[in-house]
Amino acid sequence: MTTPSEPGHGRPDPGLSAIMNERRQLTNLAYRLLGSLADAEDVVQETYARWYAMSRQQQDAITSPGAWLTKVAGRLCLNVLSSARARRETYVGEWIPEPLPEPREWITGRPDGISVDPADRVTLDESVNMAFLVVLESMTPAERVAFILHDVFRYPFAEVAEIVGRTPAACRQLASSARRRIHASRAPAAPASQQAGIVRDFKQAWEAKDINALIGLLDPDATATADGGGVVGAVLRPIEGAEQIVRSLLNLAGRLRNLTILERTVNGQPGLIAQHDGVTVSVYAFDIAGDRIKHIWAVRNPDKLRPWTGGAAALGDSGTARGARATEDDLS
Structure with missing residues (x-):
């Protein structure tokens, strides 16, 4: 990932902390949308690359950097989901979402075994249990994005519409359809x-x-x-x-x-x-x-x-x- 001193601005970025604080939220969003930590990491890196590719003037003109980052990440995830369907048709055997351990057990894929940055860890709640993620795989990309953004991350449909490229009413219908799939497939979980x-x-x-x-x-x-x-x-x-x-x-x-x-x-x-x-x-x-x-x-x-x-x-x-x-x- 590029650093704030590399985009050519020539001076420290006073908003760096606020921008980087969005990283964990973006990782959590991208993993739930894609079911793959590797793909989620790629989306987050590309999102930040696009932010730092802008001039300081362009960045300053964005009133809510967090919303901008979410919008870019959401659109990137939508693109990945659309292409993933074709890739998974050629996948050998069944495709299961990538399983995640408890945060204290996370290890990188590097030989030095350095722990994963806390900002890259996914918050483990009911929206990442395997049964939930498997149901998400049965949804269309638009359904999945609308549902996760609205029902899990509580984004209003007006903002979801900007990411999905449909009207707020259409996004409401997409989320409702996804919700029905979830409810139809899930039995009450044991304690x-x-x-x-x-x-x-x-x-x-x-x-x-x-x-x-x-x-x-x-x-x-x-x-x-x-x-x-x-x-x-x-x-x-x-x-x-x-x-x-x-x-x-x-x-x-x-x-x-x-x-x-x-x-x-x-x-x-x-x-x-x-x-x-x-x-x-x-x-x-x-x-x-x-x-x-x-x-x-x-x-x-x-x-x-x-x-x-x-x-x-x-x-x-x-x-x-x-x-x-x-x-x-x-x-x-």
């Missing part, structure tokens, strides 16, 4: 403590290869989805039904002696990670309703595990040894 207990029981039953316990923890119509991105082995299509999921889990259990399964917070909710030689190679998120698991998302694509590990190291044995093999009975 966090209950979810944590179910995930812990699931981990213990999985490690013990306890078939009856696993089936008892899964909804009979549960679904499991894995994302290897064609880089590492993963099931290519969702697995449906508790018994089929358990069969897949037990196939993986034979390799658990080489893996360590740990409880972690994933996108603000109880989840699991699998580590090989101390490197996270899989992240598991859960959708739990009542006392049953309705959906499991297993993210193995190392490009999506940068906040959890040191980038290329995530491939390790689990990645390079297995290559891009994808089997129909493997959630690993």
Whole structure:
């Protein structure tokens, strides 16, 4: 990212602090809109690049720099979402949003392992849990932008309209349509403590290869989805039904002696990670309703595990040894 002394102004920028204070808000917005931290970082960097490409006179003429930055970031996200649909048609297997750990566990993709700048961390709340993000993926780009800006970030429809390029009334309809999708797909969530207990029981039953316990923890119509991105082995299509999921889990259990399964917070909710030689190679998120698991998302694509590990190291044995093999009975 360019620094304030580089755009050619020749003097310190008195508004630098106010401008940079918007960075975390922009990162939070872009991640929710795109479901990808890497894409969100690119959007935020491009947003600031456009700000510093302007002359000081042009910057001073903007009465609300924060609103200007949000508008630019929102439009960039809309463009990315529109192009992402085409990219994901060629994606190998299922595409799952990028999972995020608790802020204290964030690691950069650099080999030095320096912690991520707090301004780049995403605030973990219900608008970033995996079930919520997956529903967002089913929306049109305009629906997603209108809904997130208005319902999550509380921007008025007049401002949303400037970003989406439609009338305020049209944006209201887009947000309403998105809201209906959310409500139709979401069952009342179990309390966090209950979810944590179910995930812990699931981990213990999985490690013990306890078939009856696993089936008892899964909804009979549960679904499991894995994302290897064609880089590492993963099931290519969702697995449906508790018994089929358990069969897949037990196939993986034979390799658990080489893996360590740990409880972690994933996108603000109880989840699991699998580590090989101390490197996270899989992240598991859960959708739990009542006392049953309705959906499991297993993210193995190392490009999506940068906040959890040191980038290329995530491939390790689990990645390079297995290559891009994808089997129909493997959630690993």
